[in-house]
Amino acid sequence: MFDVHIFYLLIFFVTGSVLGSFLSAYTYRLPRGISIISGRSRCPKCNKTIAWFDNIPILSYILLRGRCRHCHETISPRYPLIEVSCAVVFVLIYLFLAGGYCGNSNISAICSWKHVLGVLSLPYITTLSLIFIPIFVIDLENQFIPDELVFISLLLSVFAILLSATNQIYLHFFSGFFVSSLLIFLNIITRGRGMGLGDAKLAISLGLVLGWRLTPAWFLLSFILGGAVGVILIIFGKASFGKHIAFGPFMITAFFIMLFWGDIIVRYKEITF
Ligand SMILES: [Zn+2]
Numbered sequence: 139m140f141d142v143h144i145f146y147l148l149i150f151f152v153t154g155s156v157l158g159s160f161l162s163a164y165t166y167r168l169p170r171g172i173s174i175i176s177g178r179s180r181c182p183k184c185n186k187t188i189a190w191f192d193n194i195p196i197l198s199y200i201l202l203r204g205r206c207r208h209c210h211e212t213i214s215p216r217y218p219l220i221e222v223s224c225a226v227v228f229v230l231i232y233l234f235l236a237g238g239y240c241g242n243s244n245i246s247a248i249c250s251w252k253h254v255l256g257v258l259s260l261p262y263i264t265t266l267s268l269i270f271i272p273i274f275v276i277d278l279e280n281q282f283i284p285d286e287l288v289f290i291s292l293l294l295s296v297f298a299i300l301l302s303a304t305n306q307i308y309l310h311f312f313s314g315f316f317v318s319s320l321l322i323f324l325n326i327i328t329r330g331r332g333m334g335l336g337d338a339k340l341a342i343s344l345g346l347v348l349g350w351r352l353t354p355a356w357f358l359l360s361f362i363l364g365g366a367v368g369v370i371l372i373i374f375g376k377a378s379f380g381k382h383i384a385f386g387p388f389m390i391t392a393f394f395i396m397l398f399w400g401d402i403i404v405r406y407k408e409i410t411f
Contacts, residue, residue, distance in 0.1 A: 155195035158224025184209035254302035277386030283336030313353035314345030
């Protein structure tokens with residue numbers, strides 16, 4: 139039996155992995171100052187151009203068993219990981235916005251946006267994801283958050299809020315700026331070592347999307363994730379106290395959890411406390 143649902147799921151998965159492949163190149167090139175349009179990808183070791191059939195998202199990595207066809211140097215798993223993450227996010231976006239995962243009372247951020255933006259929530263949320271995923275990667279690998287990406291996401295959310303039928307415009311702005319001011323406060327008391335200003339700027343944008351209802355739980359979850367990973371890294375000797383660990387990846391991971399499952403988390407909190 140042919141299910142049209144599976145067809146769309148496949149389209150979203152493939153589109154996500156193709157855009158993920160582009161983002162994996164973009165996040166490699168941007169911190170190194172290489173233009174994104176400066177020609178085809180090359181193997182960093184043997185400098186041979188990578189043929190199109192060796193550049194198929196996810197599949198090529200599996201077929202080549204993670205090695206360059208020419209010099210057999212291992213290819214960083216960052217490429218398939220970014221491609222898979224992007225594909226999974228796209229599939230989730232489809233399931234929530236078109237697959238009936240948003241009920242009437244679901245207050246996950248993506249469902250709230252679906253209620254107030256309608257069909258425009260699809261381009262809005264997919265574009266946001268295509269901005270937040272590279273910020274995650276760049277901050278994780280290089281410990282900095284590109285201002286221009288944060289700025290574009292902010293602009294996009296301001297447009298979305300103006301276009302939407304929400305009557306909570308001020309609350310959206312308030313939640314973003316409230317979290318941001320807490321991070322700036324942390325930045326000041328730790329003299330810039332604990333929290334960067336890039337984190338504070340990113341927090342405005344993430345809080346703006348999540349709205350006042352989900353922002354406190356999101357902020358708490360970011361610190362829980364960051365603390366848990368920090369402790370694990372210290373136990374395994376990969377990090378030490380006082381050493382800077384990028385906070386952006388935790389804020390973005392917690393953001394995606396709240397985007398899709400914020401409803402469950404906030405309700406669970408209401409039941410238990
Ligand atoms: Zn090579």
